Each structure stands twice: as C-alpha cells, then as structure tokens.
Amino acid sequence: MKEVDAIKDHDTIKLISYLLERQCGEQMRDVWEIGLNLALRISDLLAIRFSDIEGDTLRIQECKTGKQARIVLNAKTRERIAAIRAAHPLHVYLFQSYRSQGAANRPPRPLTRRAVTKAFMLVGEELKLDLGTHSMRKTRGYWLYQQCKDLGRVMRMLRHQSEAVTLRYIGISQQQVDQDFLQLEI
Template sequence: MNFVQPIRDLEKLDKIKAYLKMKNERDYVMFLLGISTGLRISDILKLKKEDLLKTHIHIKETKTTKAKRVKIPGYIKKEIVPYAKKLNDGDYVIKSRQGGNKAIDRSTAYRILRDAAEHVNLTEIGTHTLRKTFGYHFYKQTKNIAMLQELFNHSDQHVTKRYIGINQDDLDDAMDKYRI
C-alpha cells in the first residue's frame, strides 16, 4: 500500500478542482465532498441525493460504525445542490455508469483521483488524500488539533497530526534549518 499525503499546495488543489469540473461533474462533487467534509471515501460513496439537500450529513461511519453528523460547508452548497437536484430521489450521489442505482467502488474513485493527480504532477495520491487534505487545511486555518481529532474520531492528537502530515512538515522544516 502506498503512503499518501494531503494536497498542501492550494494552486494544485484549484487545478484539480478545475480539471474535474471540466471533465466530469460527478467526480468533481466527490472531490469537493472529500476535501470539504473530511469524510472517508467509503462514506462519501454511500451518500444519496437527499443527504446533500440538508445542512448536515448524518451517517453511520463504515469503518467505526459510529453515528456522525457533519455540516456541509456553505461554500460548497452552491456547487453540490444543483448537481443533487439533477438526480432522482434515492440515487447515489457518486453513481456508477454501469447501470442501475449503484455507487462507484473505491478502486474507481482511486482511478479518478490518480488521473486528476497526474494532471498536476502529484504522485503520493490515494482515496485517503481527500480526508488528509481536509484535515491539513482545517488545521492550518484553525490550529485546533483537538477539534480535528474529534472530527476524525482519532484517539490521540499525535495520531491526528501524523495522519494529516503536520509531523512530516515539522520534520522537513527542522531538516531545512539544520546545519553542521
């Protein structure tokens, strides 16, 4: 399994958004949900039309089976609500093109993300990249690791910092400053 990083560079993040928006609205919405809510890809793929038309997403996490309530940030509502309204009631948001009402699978989500990452020359990419990107930028904006720890249901702040790559950033900065 590859080790993936958050997308730290806001310019590359914007280029991926533009690429996906131009290429496929469904994939763009998947990306937006991942980087804006911090949900795992397995939970994003379970979302249905009705979930996007509310102020909060209510789910039972696939990995932990814990009930979770996540606010949909207002800045993405204008992007995802018009998309959701085009769907039929009960449709999966990230619907497969294979027919029927089925969501894409994780491997398809990975291929979509890998293609977008190649477009901007990113290599350390995976489905967890979306969640890590959310966490990284949430932490950089708020400096509230305790809140992020709770959002992610992590047991320890050190786990959260390592997960979002803050520890690596600190190590990299220290190495840049090191002289002998």
C-alpha cells in the same frame, strides 16, 4: 497501498478540481470538492444517500468505526449537492453510478472506490503528486490545523482517538511543531 499526502497549496487544490473535471467529468470533480469539505473516508463519502441529508446537515454511520457522524454542510457543499440533485432528481446516492453499461437495468449503486481511485491517480500522475482518495480527508485536516492550530479540534473533526495518528495523518512533523514553538513568543 501507497501513502498519500494532504494537498498543502490552494492553487494545487483548484488545479486538481479543474483536471478532474476536464479528464474524468463533473462527477469526479464533485467527489473531490465535496470530499474536501466533508473529510469523510471514501467508503462513507460514496455511500451518502440524498436521504442522509436533512437541510444543512448530513447524518451517517461510518462504515469503518460504526460511529454516528453529524456534519453541518457549508455553503459550497450545499450548492454542489443542490446542483447534483437538480441534475439527477431520481438518483438515490449523491455519487450514483449511471454511466456504466447496464446501470439502467440494475438497482441504484454509488460510484466505486476503484473508479474514484483511478481518476485521482490519473490526475496525480499528471501533477506528480501522490494523490488518492484519502487525500481529501487529509487535506481538510491539514487546512483546519493551519487555521486554528488546535489538534484536539482536528481530532474531533476526523474522529481520531490519538494525537499521534492525527499529526502523522495531516502531515505535521515534530519539526514543524518545534518551529511553531520557536516562532510564537509570549
């Protein structure tokens, strides 16, 4: 699997949203925008059921680690979820598959990781970016780090155990850390 990057430019983040909607539909745009705000692995993001959301809080058990995650939803995320729920009141999953053949004749299922990967790769190719399903999580971590410069806080959000993993994950090199030390004089 090819390594993907955090998106380090706000205009590019917005352009990805626009292109996903234009080329793949509103649902893929919602996956991108909600995924950016939740910083979950794609398996956890696609597995979200409306029953996992209580008011402004999402509670899930992470597939990979088995850890419980409690995430307070920001206003943008709550608005997108409310719009999805209003458009699809009978759906079980936040990102439920409903357009494929036979979807009406089988139990509810979420979108597949494969479908999301395909959509993201399509947009990534157009923008000449290594865009993948993990780009959402990495982007959220990168922007939180840029805002607070608190690696421990980013580690907690991503539920990582190692600073080295988090630094590599969000695309912060030792050279950038060194530059931070040079620029900040007390």
